[in-house]
Amino acid sequence: MARLLIVHHTPSPATSELLDAVIRGATDPEITGVEVVRRAALAATASDVLECDGLVLGTPANIGYMSGALKHFFDQIYYPVLDDTKGRPYGLYVHGNLGTEGAVRAVESIADGLGWTKAAATVEVSGSPTKDDLEACWELGGTLAATLMA
Numbered sequence: 001m002a003r004l005l006i007v008h009h010t011p012s013p014a015t016s017e018l019l020d021a022v023i024r025g026a027t028d029p030e031i032t033g034v035e036v037v038r039r040a041a042l043a044a045t046a047s048d049v050l051e052c053d054g055l056v057l058g059t060p061a062n063i064g065y066m067s068g069a070l071k072h073f074f075d076q077i078y079y080p081v082l083d084d085t086k087g088r089p090y091g092l093y094v095h096g097n098l099g100t101e102g103a104v105r106a107v108e109s110i111a112d113g114l115g116w117t118k119a120a121a122t123v124e125v126s127g128s129p130t131k132d133d134l135e136a137c138w139e140l141g142g143t144l145a146a147t148l149m150a
Contacts, residue, residue, distance in 0.1 A: 002148035005052035006038040006141075009059050009069035014129055015095050021134040022056055022093060025141030034145045041069035046080035053148045054089040054119065056141060057111075061096030061103035074110050086115030091144045093123040093137050100124040119147050 004026055010019050019038075026036045039048055041059070049055070059070040092107055094100040104122055111118070120143040123136045 001033055001035050002053040002150065003035045003037055003051060004054050004056065004145050004148055005044070005048055006036065006056045006058065007041050007044045007048075007070070007073055008038065008057070009041040009067040011060060011067070012095070014125070014127075015058065015060055017129045017134060018093050018095055018123070018125060018137045019058055021129075021137035022058065022141035025138035025143075026056070026145040028142050028145070031142065031145045031149060033150050034148050036141075036145065041067065041073040044073050044077070046077040049077050049081045050084055052088070054144050055116070056091045056093070056144050057107060058093045059095075059103060059107065061094050061098075061100040064099060064102035066094075066103040066106050070107070078110070078114065082114060088114075088116045089119035089144060089147050090116045091118070091120040091122070091140045093125070093140055095125045095129070097127060100126065119144055 059066045125133045
């Protein structure tokens with residue numbers, strides 16, 4: 001069975017709504033043969049990444065950058081997974097109140113350095129999530145999970 005790893009930092013109601021939508025999309029009944037595993041960014045390990053077949057990353061944008069928790073995740077896993085995860089599909093959602101560009105750029109730069117393949121458009125949300133934002137996150141989770149179906 002394929003494994004989709006969702007690594008997230010969810011410190012607010014808004015980021016929680018986005019995470020829930022991603023999970024709903026990834027676990028849609030039409031998706032089969034994919035186990036969805038979620039880990040808080042501060043708890044996710046290199047083993048989690050090595051054991052997965054694809055990832056969804058979620059972070060708030062803090063002062064124009066990804067959260068410290070997601071940065072810590074990358075710092076911990078980068079070299080241990082570098083040679084073994086090239087080509088892994090990934091997706092990203094980012095929530096910010098003032099801007100998400102810096103956070104997106106930073107995550108995409110690190111993912112590129114790891115050799116991961118962006119499998120869906122990044123979802124960028126400012127302010128309170130709208131119905132369209134939640135639908136985009138649902139599609140993000142569903143797309144990544146469907147990518148891993150046999």
